[in-house]
Amino acid sequence: MQGQGEVRVKIGELARATATKVETIRFYERIGLLPEPARTDGNYRDYGPDQLARLSFVRRARDLGFTLDQVRELLSLADDRDRSCKAVDVVAREHLAQVDQKIADLRSLRKELSGMIDQCGQGAISECRIIEALGPS
Incomplete structure (x- = not known):
């Protein structure tokens, strides 16, 4: 039930508010990252503040490079407010290790490309x- 003064929006407005494509929102709903929204009498998706907050969480996590599985895990942990934060720390540390590995791989790639370019006699x-x-070879 809609609370008094609770702002409700359609999918296009939610997309604009979160800088997320409509297709991405529908995808997140299909894979369970976002719950299926209520529908208006005209059968439009009807989103409220909870969906906005959840989608904003997903967007921020994705912007930080967390995988969809990691986002799913973080959402599950966030939904259990009494649980220890240690599990969230584990997910974040695993992701940081992946980021560090990607940085090392990119540095190696850069060194190799730079060496190739330096050898170019044009x-x-x-x-x-x-x-x-x-x-x-």
């Missing part, structure tokens, strides 16, 4: 060290 393609490095 002569003929037939003598190009970059093309040579990319070609079959």
Whole structure:
């Protein structure tokens, strides 16, 4: 039941308020990250403050690079307000380790690309060290 003064919005307004595409909101509903909303008499999706807060949480977690499974886990943990925060810390630390690994991988990639570029004599393609490095061994 809608509380007095509770702001209700349609999916387009929710999308604009959270900078999320309508298709993404529908996807999050299909995979269970967002509950199916109530419907208006005209069969429009009807969202309230709880859905806005939940979608904002999902968006922020995704912006930080958490996977959909990690977001699902974090939402489950957030829904159990009496539970220890330790489980949330574990998820965040695992994600941080993944981020650190990606940074290390990117640094390695950068070093390799930089080395290839440094070897480029900018002569003929037939003598190009970059093309040579990319070609079959």
